[in-house]
Amino acid sequence: MAQNQLKQTKQRRMIVEEFVKMNAHVQAEQLYIRVNVRGAKVGLATIYRTLNLLKEAGLIEQCVFSDGRSVFELATPGQHHDHLVCLDCGDIAEFENEAIEQLQKEIASERQFILYSHRLYLYGSCHKCQMKNPTKASVA
Amino acid sequence: MAQNQLKQTKQRRMIVEEFVKMNAHVQAEQLYIRVNVRGAKVGLATIYRTLNLLKEAGLIEQCVFSDGRSVFELATPGQHHDHLVCLDCGDIAEFENEAIEQLQKEIASERQFILYSHRLYLYGSCHKCQMKNPTKASVA
DNA sequence: ATATATGCAAACGGTTTGCAGGGAG
């Protein structure tokens, strides 16, 4: 838990608990709904404030997709993954690729750029959606 | 020009003209200012509508950074570049890396995912800012 | 007791939309 000079409150406990249950790709709004469905009233503002605290504490990470929605995930120290985003159903899959990570480091160091983080998004159509839609035009 | 069943108007001409002059990393707000500085009044809404049309026509591409700002660039058919974003000064540099592009295609095809596009962002501190700031803590 | 956290509602910033008037074809 966030024992970083933060008070422990029942809403924070609930938020963290539900976050962990959702266990990936958490959106503030959804978390808000899930927390409130089961009893206690927690304001949306508190959800956002808590998510930001957790992010600052390095416990969770944020990904901003091209459609503007923001998704949070439990931080996985040491490793990293990126996302395959289906533009048809909105589904998000993950992948890891050490070779790409390595190339990124090379690119950064070539330019004397200090890398703090990176995000790689692959946008397209997942297998499921290809089955559903006989043909498909491209999108950005 | 966008001869895709679109009417040619003086505001559209001005927008495109200024867009090309800025020649990279165009933000709607900036474009709005530049177009209006030199004469004619063009509404922000028209800027957005035109940018969206150009995007749909495949003439420009949009990148959404993690801080929410959205940047447009002339489409470069056939090739692609990605971005190094400095979290200190906001500067954006570009790079191309064929090996990374290749790996992405492999990842997608392994998962039977049809790739439409992708975005890779490297976030960190550029050389200039490293000089200015003796020490620096990390950011997401 | 004291500082921090909460809920609410209002503010925000970037983007989109509805509408009445204007201009391209």
Next chain:
DNA sequence: CTCCCTGCAAACCGTTTGCATATAT
């Protein structure tokens, strides 16, 4: 002459903030 485009202002959406109250320590 018709339909598309424009400007304006209002609506939107996700997120943040101010404030008075409630709560953890």
